Amino acid sequence: MNAPLRPVVDTTPPEAAPDLAELLPLQGTRETGSLFSRWFQHLDPERCFTVLDLAGAQPATMQLLSGYRCKVYCADLLDDLCVPGKVSLSDAARLFDDRLAFIGEGVIDYCLLWDYPNYLPPPLLTVFARRLQRFLHVGSRMHLFAAMHGRSQLSPWRYSIERADTLIRKTVRRPLPDYPHTQMEVVDAMEYVRLDRGALRDGRVEVLLECV
Amino acid sequence: MAMFDKKKNPQETTVNVASVSLKAPEPTVRAEPITQAPSNHTGKPAVIGTTIQVSGDIVGGENLLVEGHVEGTIKLEKHDLTIGVSGTAHANLTAKLVRIEGEVVGDVVGLERVVIASSGRVRGNITAPRVLVEDGARFKGMIDMDFADKSADKSTEKSHRNGGTIEAAVNRAAVS
Numbered sequence: 001m002n003a004p005l006r007p008v009v010d011t012t013p014p015e016a017a018p019d020l021a022e023l024l025p026l027q028g029t030r031e032t033g034s035l036f037s038r039w040f041q042h043l044d045p046e047r048c049f050t051v052l053d054l055a056g057a058q059p060a061t062m063q064l065l066s067g068y069r070c071k072v073y074c075a076d077l078l079d080d081l082c083v084p085g086k087v088s089l090s091d092a093a094r095l096f097d098d099r100l101a102f103i104g105e106g107v108i109d110y111c112l113l114w115d116y117p118n119y120l121p122p123p124l125l126t127v128f129a130r131r132l133q134r135f136l137h138v139g140s141r142m143h144l145f146a147a148m149h150g151r152s153q154l155s156p157w158r159y160s161i162e163r164a165d166t167l168i169r170k171t172v173r174r175p176l177p178d179y180p181h182t183q184m185e186v187v188d189a190m191e192y193v194r195l196d197r198g199a200l201r202d203g204r205v206e207v208l209l210e211c212v
Numbered sequence: 213m214a215m216f217d218k219k220k221n222p223q224e225t226t227v228n229v230a231s232v233s234l235k236a237p238e239p240t241v242r243a244e245p246i247t248q249a250p251s252n253h254t255g256k257p258a259v260i261g262t263t264i265q266v267s268g269d270i271v272g273g274e275n276l277l278v279e280g281h282v283e284g285t286i287k288l289e290k291h292d293l294t295i296g297v298s299g300t301a302h303a304n305l306t307a308k309l310v311r312i313e314g315e316v317v318g319d320v321v322g323l324e325r326v327v328i329a330s331s332g333r334v335r336g337n338i339t340a341p342r343v344l345v346e347d348g349a350r351f352k353g354m355i356d357m358d359f360a361d362k363s364a365d366k367s368t369e370k371s372h373r374n375g376g377t378i379e380a381a382v383n384r385a386a387v388s
Contacts, residue, residue, distance in 0.1 A: 056351060058345065059346060074352060074354075076352070102353055
């Protein structure tokens with residue numbers, strides 16, 4: 001288990017290529033110690049990989065990934081959340097299929113789910129996990145936030161990756177994640193994965209899952 | 213869509229259109245291919261103004277700013293394309309540098325770079341060696357940054373991981 005993460009408010013300009021720094025003033029609160037360092041350590045620069053980012057195309061993440069051979073599928077599924085109680089599970093499955101249809105025949109190596117599971121009640125999380133599964137393969141990895149406990153209050157933040165060991169978070173105008181799931185609840189819902197590594201964050205547990 | 217095969221001065225801009233129209237008054241006016249002399253001797257891009265709607269293929273030898281509406285394709289392989297704040301393109305775009313400040317629905321190929329400005333809204337696939345996204349931009353689709361012209365043997369890669377060069381990416385975009 002990694003050491004607990006230490007939130008850092010960074011007022012210094014981010015490291016970036018000179019031509020990019022001018023275009024991309026990256027703002028937000030920085031947090032160090034992300035689990036992503038394990039991903040990037042093992043990336044082969046000669047090999048193309050695929051990423052699904054449910055935070056949409058965020059400046060820092062795209063800037064970082066520009067340094068790699070990769071294909072990034074971006075969508076912000078929080079733009080059209082399922083409304084619990086207003087859709088049946090079969091309708092929810094169709095909604096998820098529709099929102100993931102842009103991936104087409106793509107196969108995802110890395111999924112950045114962020115807080116999305118915490119917006120879904122347990123039955124819908126299970127449905128989402130099953131609909132996502134068809135885009136994954138053995139060895140696909142997922143990163144998400146779970147709650148330290150079921151009573152955790154999670155702020156509506158949007159995350160991006162600035163460096164392998166640094167995340168940027170920004171407050172967004174959105175509802176609170178109303179269904180904070182613990183690590184075990186997430187693993188139970190996503191029955192095709194095993195827990196690879198977790199680390200503590202204030203109110204959140206950073207979770208890395210690997211498909212088996 | 214009618215296609216025209218005319219030998220042209222590479223510095224000319226050809227708008228190979230099915231139709232060009234002003235938003236008001238209607239109706240749409242059908243037009244022959246429009247060939248115009250370059251207007252960027254002073255460095256200013258050619259402009260499709262806010263009230264102009266173009267339906268068809270645009271090929272150019274100068275920079276272009278779209279503030280109106282374009283449906284079809286825009287291809288400026290050696291020049292820059294900007295979809296301005298009021299511009300909309302339901303089109304496939306290819307240019308050296310593509311900057312999107314307005315709305316694009318379609319596939320975008322940036323031979324050097326694609327920039328989605330904070331006001332930009334894009335739905336489609338982007339292929340470019342480098343993609344910059346400004347804070348506030350909205351994008352749904354796939355960004356392909358697999359541009360490395362590697363000598364490594366790609367035969368061991370999975371079939372879904374198609375390595376490629378810029379030319380290959382352009383060809384893929386052209387086919388699609």
